[in-house]
Amino acid sequence: MTLPIIEPRQTDFTQPPAIxxxxxxxxxxxxxxxEIVGGRGIARAVVGLSGGVDSAVTAYLCARALGxxxxxxxxxxxTHSSPSSLTDARLVTEAIGLNECTIEITAAADGYLxxxxxxxxxxxxxxxARLRMxxxxxxxxxxxxxxxxxxxxTERLLGYFTWHADDSPPVNPIGDxxxxxxxKLAEYLGVPKPLVDKAPSADLEANxxxxxxxxxxxxxxxxxLTRILEGYTNDQLVARGFDRSEVEIVRKxxxxxxxxxxxxxxxxxxxxxxxxxxxxxxxx
Amino acid sequence: MNVAIVQTKxxxxxxxxxxxxxxxxxxxxxxxxxxxxxxxxxxxxxxxxEGAVYELAMDAPAFADDIAAAWLEPNPKKDVDIVCGxxxxxxxTYYNSAMxxxxxxxxxxxxxxxxxxxxxxxxxxxxxxFLSRGRHLKTFDTRFGRxxxxxxxxxxxxxxxxxxAVKGARILVIPSAAPGRGIEGGDELTSIVRWRAxxxxxxxxxxxxxxxxxxxGFEGGxxxxxxxxIVDPRxxxxxxxxxxxxxxIRATLDLREIDxxxxxxxxxxxxxxxxxxxxxxxxxxxPRPSAGAS
Numbered sequence: 001m002t003l004p005i006i007e008p009r010q011t012d013f014t015q016p017p018a019i020x021x022x023x024x025x026x027x028x029x030x031x032x033x034x035e036i037v038g039g040r041g042i043a044r045a046v047v048g049l050s051g052g053v054d055s056a057v058t059a060y061l062c063a064r065a066l067g068x069x070x071x072x073x074x075x076x077x078x079t080h081s082s083p084s085s086l087t088d089a090r091l092v093t094e095a096i097g098l099n100e101c102t103i104e105i106t107a108a109a110d111g112y113l114x115x116x117x118x119x120x121x122x123x124x125x126x127x128x129a130r131l132r133m134x135x136x137x138x139x140x141x142x143x144x145x146x147x148x149x150x151x152x153x154t155e156r157l158l159g160y161f162t163w164h165a166d167d168s169p170p171v172n173p174i175g176d177x178x179x180x181x182x183x184k185l186a187e188y189l190g191v192p193k194p195l196v197d198k199a200p201s202a203d204l205e206a207n208x209x210x211x212x213x214x215x216x217x218x219x220x221x222x223x224x225l226t227r228i229l230e231g232y233t234n235d236q237l238v239a240r241g242f243d244r245s246e247v248e249i250v251r252k253x254x255x256x257x258x259x260x261x262x263x264x265x266x267x268x269x270x271x272x273x274x275x276x277x278x279x280x281x282x283x284x
Numbered sequence: 285m286n287v288a289i290v291q292t293k294x295x296x297x298x299x300x301x302x303x304x305x306x307x308x309x310x311x312x313x314x315x316x317x318x319x320x321x322x323x324x325x326x327x328x329x330x331x332x333x334e335g336a337v338y339e340l341a342m343d344a345p346a347f348a349d350d351i352a353a354a355w356l357e358p359n360p361k362k363d364v365d366i367v368c369g370x371x372x373x374x375x376x377t378y379y380n381s382a383m384x385x386x387x388x389x390x391x392x393x394x395x396x397x398x399x400x401x402x403x404x405x406x407x408x409x410x411x412x413x414f415l416s417r418g419r420h421l422k423t424f425d426t427r428f429g430r431x432x433x434x435x436x437x438x439x440x441x442x443x444x445x446x447x448x449a450v451k452g453a454r455i456l457v458i459p460s461a462a463p464g465r466g467i468e469g470g471d472e473l474t475s476i477v478r479w480r481a482x483x484x485x486x487x488x489x490x491x492x493x494x495x496x497x498x499x500x501g502f503e504g505g506x507x508x509x510x511x512x513x514i515v516d517p518r519x520x521x522x523x524x525x526x527x528x529x530x531x532x533i534r535a536t537l538d539l540r541e542i543d544x545x546x547x548x549x550x551x552x553x554x555x556x557x558x559x560x561x562x563x564x565x566x567x568x569x570x571p572r573p574s575a576g577a578s
Contacts, residue, residue, distance in 0.1 A: 018468045027467070027507060030528045034502035039296075181467075279334035282504040283296045 013240045016180040016222035021188030024181075025061065028173040032065035035171050036146050039283050044145035048136050049073040049092055049100075050203065051085030053186045053195050054174060055150040056092045060189040061173050062148055068097040074139055075102040076132045078109055084194075085203050091192040103139075105131045125204035129162035136169070146171060154179040154218060157225050158250070159257025160202075160210065167260070178222040216249050224250040285428050285537045288313045289322045289512040293501035293530040296330040299340055303328055303350055311358035313532060318364060320428065321355075324459045324499035324512070325369035325380065325400075325436055331461035332503045333371065337414050341373035344397050348385050352392040361389040365426060367497075369435060369459035371415075372397065378415050382433045382459045384424065396424040398433035402441055408463060408506060423451045429539060436460040440482060449490035449552055450559060454542050456492050458483070461499035464509035464527070476509055476527065488519025491546035493537055500529055517545035 036042050045062040049055050062071045075089045086102070093100040109131055113119055119127070136147045149172030155161050156175060174182055179200070186196045200210040200218070211217050216224075224247055227237055234251055238244045259265075263275065272278045290309055294302040306328065313321060325331060329340045342350075347370050355364060365386050372381035380400040386393040399418025403411035421444060423432045432448035439445060439458050448456060466474025479496075487494040493516060500510035512525040514535050523533045546552055563570070 020467055020469060020471065023471060023473065024467045026528075027464070027473070031502050031505065031507060034507075035505065039502070277335075280336050281296065281332045281334050283330075284333070284336050 013227070014220075014223050014242055016219045017178055017226045019177070019181040019184050021185045024177070024185055025064070025189060028061050029065045032062060032148075032171070032173055035283075036066065036148075040146060040170075042144065042146045044070045044072065044143055045148045046072045046074060046136055046140045046143060046145045047148050047150065048132055049075050049089035050150075051075075051082075051088035051195065052198075052200055052203075053191060054152050054179075054182055054200075055089075056191045056195045057182055057186045057189060058148055058150045058172075058174060059092050059098060060096060060186075060191060063096045063098060069099065070145075071096075071098045072139065072143055072145060073098045073100045074136060075100070076105050076135055077102065078104075078128050079106040080206055082201070082203050082206075084198075088192070088195050088198070091195065095190070095192055101139075103135050105135065121205050125202065126162045126165070128204055129165035133165045133168050148172065149175065151175055152179050152182050153177055154222055154225065155210075156261060157229075157257075158214060158221065158253040159260045160214060160253070161260070163260050178225065179218040180222045214249070214253070216246050220246050221250055225254070228254060285539055286317045286319045286534065287322070287495060287514060287537055288318045288320075288532055288534040289495060289497045289514065289525065290327075291498060291500050291510045291512040291525045291529075291531045291533070292324055292327045293499075293508075293510075294326075294328055294330050296503060297333065297336055297340060299328050303354055306351075307354045307357055309532070310355050313534075314355070314359035314362055314364070316534070318534070320365045320367070320495075322457055322459065322495045322497040322512075323366070323368040324497040325382070325461040326371060326499060327369050327459070327497075329371060330501075330503055331463075331499055331508065332506065334410070334414065337371050337378060338373075341371040341378050343373055344381070344383060344394055347372070348383060348392055348394050351383075351385055352387050355387055356389070363388040365395075365428075367433065367457045367459060367495075369461075369497075372399065379418060380411060380415050380435060381418070382435050382457070384426070384431070384433060384457070386426075395426065396422060396433070398422070398435065400435040400438060401444070402437040404437045421447055421451075423448060423453045429454045429542075431455045431457060433457045433459070436462065439486065442486075445486040445490060445492070446555070449492055450556060454492055454539070456486065456494045458494065458496045460496060462509045462511075463503075463506040473509065473527075476511055479509070479511065480513075480521065483513065483515050484519040484521060487515040487517055488545075488549070490552050491517040491542055491549065493517055493539070493542065498525070500527075500531075517542045518548075 047059045059073055073093045140147045147169035149169035151161055151166050152174050153176050201208050234247050237247045268276050367384050369382045372379040382398045384395040386395050401418045405412040423430050430452045432453040434444050464473045464475050496513045498510045498512045499508040501508055510525050510527050513521050514523050516522050523535050525531045525533045
């Protein structure tokens with residue numbers, strides 16, 4: 001006699017994480033309402049629109065939570081920013097009826113950089129990112145609004161952002177979503193297709209792409225990050241189907257950037273050191 | 285028995301404001317017949333307090349007086365029992381507690397205070413950094429029969445509702461504050477799916493009514509999942525509050541359902557018979573008198 005053998009259904013261990021976009025959108029809409037309006041008593045949001053999918057998704061979520069007339073999309077081009085960044089950002093504001101303004105940062109950036117003619121691409125990129133954050137915070141003060149962050153979990157984990165720039169807005173709805181999840185959420189929300197389909201880019205240099213900078217696709221990076229955060233070692237990941245060089249790229253970036261996900265290191269001298277002994281939640 | 289579960293969405297740390305709002309909610313709840321009202325864990329302060337818990341914790345009698353006043357002001361001369369979660373300061377030892385309060389126009393009586401025994405201290409949770417563990421799981425008799433209270437993670441350990449049921453509890457009251465997570469699949473957060481499975485399983489295994497009050501609202505990015513529910517002794521959720529926002533659920537319970545459910549599925553009776561053998565198993569890591577003790 002031969003009995004049937006039933007075994008677990010195999011799941012592909014190397015796939016990027018899934019998402020239920022409808023559930024996520026509902027949850028993040030409630031988050032934005034509670035944290036911005038309920039918690040801080042502010043009715044308006046400012047979102048820097050880069051022309052990319054992260055800021056588009058953030059703008060859509062803010063529009064759902066606060067109403068489009070309470071969301072201000074700010075485009076902040078530098079002289080060599082891609083023209084498509086501007087036009088793609090406009091697709092977002094037109095699609096959902098946001099308030100929009102464009103603030104050139106070229107004069108401000110070049111004013112400083114003219115004193116630092118030897119600044120390399122990395123330094124120049126950081127200057128642009130920090131200037132954009134300066135603009136966002138000032139616009140927020142002008143509009144009695146809150147700057148809303150647009151950094152996703154993948155770039156936060158890979159340290160692929162400028163410290164105290166992209167990460168500085170006090171509220172971020174997509175910071176616990178991997179890039180591949182952001183794409184799926186964008187499709188669900190109806191973000192214009194050109195933004196969903198185009199290659200992600202920090203647009204700090206000409207022809208720059210994120211995946212080119214990182215040396216790995218977002219889909220692969222998200223899959224590896226998911227499993228690393230679950231506790232798997234490099235050897236275990238390779239044994240279960242990942243490419244060793246890709247695992248090592250991700251692990252190295254993750255381990256080299258823990259500091260970027262923290263506040264500044266402060267010398268502790270007392271029993272009341274802030275955030276060490278004196279502990280109060282952010283919403284207290 | 286008329287039960288109302290008030291799913292609160294408190295403003296963080298604003299105890300007096302939240303208490304004031306509770307008065308209005310009690311006016312609404314008291315406009316219909318109600319015997320027992322259940323509120324969530326940390327119902328009037330918010331859950332994640334970190335060091336501010338020492339500013340907001342109260343001794344049980346003072347908290348009882350506040351709750352009773354909030355009820356009696358809009359509902360004078362109406363008797364009611366209330367369960368509410370709060371941070372307790374007991375002579376400088378701090379607990380995550382739930383109080384069972386019997387309120388009448390004649391007296392306010394604290395029937396029982398349960399101090400949370402399983403303090404989650406992992407990941408996003410940090411309770412034991414600030415609080416002490418409760419040491420006892422007690423049942424207590426009410427006008428509706430014997431009950432026990434469990435707080436949040438208490439109910440995730442199967443032994444807790446099991447012991448409560450073996451000790452005679454027919455109704456388990458569970459104030460809770462559960463931050464939601466898990467968006468990967470299905471139509472619900474995976475944490476909600478897990479909670480529902482646990483609660484319905486507890487009720488069905490022991491033939492108890494289960495009254496679960498979940499805190500609502502986002503606290504520093506962490507969203508509390510509300511989803512207050514009443515589960516009948518056959519393990520069926522008979523009413524459930526939404527995931528988000530403050531709300532009230534209510535139901536009229538026929539407590540004879542407990543006996544009927546236990547007759548159909550006598551698992552608790554079986555457990556009572558077998559439990560002594562299980563507990564006398566010498567392989568269990570239970571504290572035992574040392575061999576030479578006199």
